[in-house]
Structures are given as structure tokens and as C-alpha cells.
Amino acid sequence: KDPALVASVIEGLKKASTDLEEPLYLNYLGYLMIDHDVNVSEGMEYVRRALEKQPDSPFYIDSLAWGNYKLGKCAEALRLIKQVESMIGTDEQEVKDHLKAIQACQVKE
Structure with missing residues (x-):
């Protein structure tokens, strides 16, 4: 939850992502940006690259769903999280939490 630490991790991952196209790191960077409201749209671009x-x-689809949720794009977020649910169920706590939040999503646009 430390904003300075989050900013430092994001900066390091951005540097690494210019040389590496490792999906795991791209998704982690994107999700970190999305979840901490650093730059949701930019974070989603990293997730799309992954x-x-x-x-x-x-897990990457879940990140994209979470980004859409953060942007208030409820219908797309719900479509994506339902896709995740059909793939792996809701045994993962984070998926369960995201599904619940997305189902209660209110359009911000």
C-alpha cells in the first residue's frame, strides 16, 4: 500500500518490459497499475501485450476485466470475468472478489 514503493516497482517493471516481452511481467505490471489506480488505461495496454x-x-483476462471495471466499463468487465469464471471457477479468492465487485459495478461514464 506504500505509494512510493508501488511507483518504484512500476518504474522498474516498465524498464524491464522494454527489453522483455515476458507475459507474466507484463501482466503483473499492468495489474499493479490498474489495481493501484496509477494509470488504468496504460496498465491495460501491458495486460493486452501479455x-x-x-x-x-x-489470470490475464481477469486483469483486463479488472481494468474495465476500474474504468466503469461494467458490461465488458462482466463479460470478461464470466469468461474467467467458466475457465477456472471461483476457487481463487481474487477471482471471487473481482466477480462480486464487477457484478455490483456502476457505470462511471
């Missing part, structure tokens, strides 16, 4: 490499990753 999804280009591993389009069937439920």
Missing part, C-alpha cells in the same frame, strides 16, 4: 502472447490465460 494476452497477445498467452490469449487463454484466465
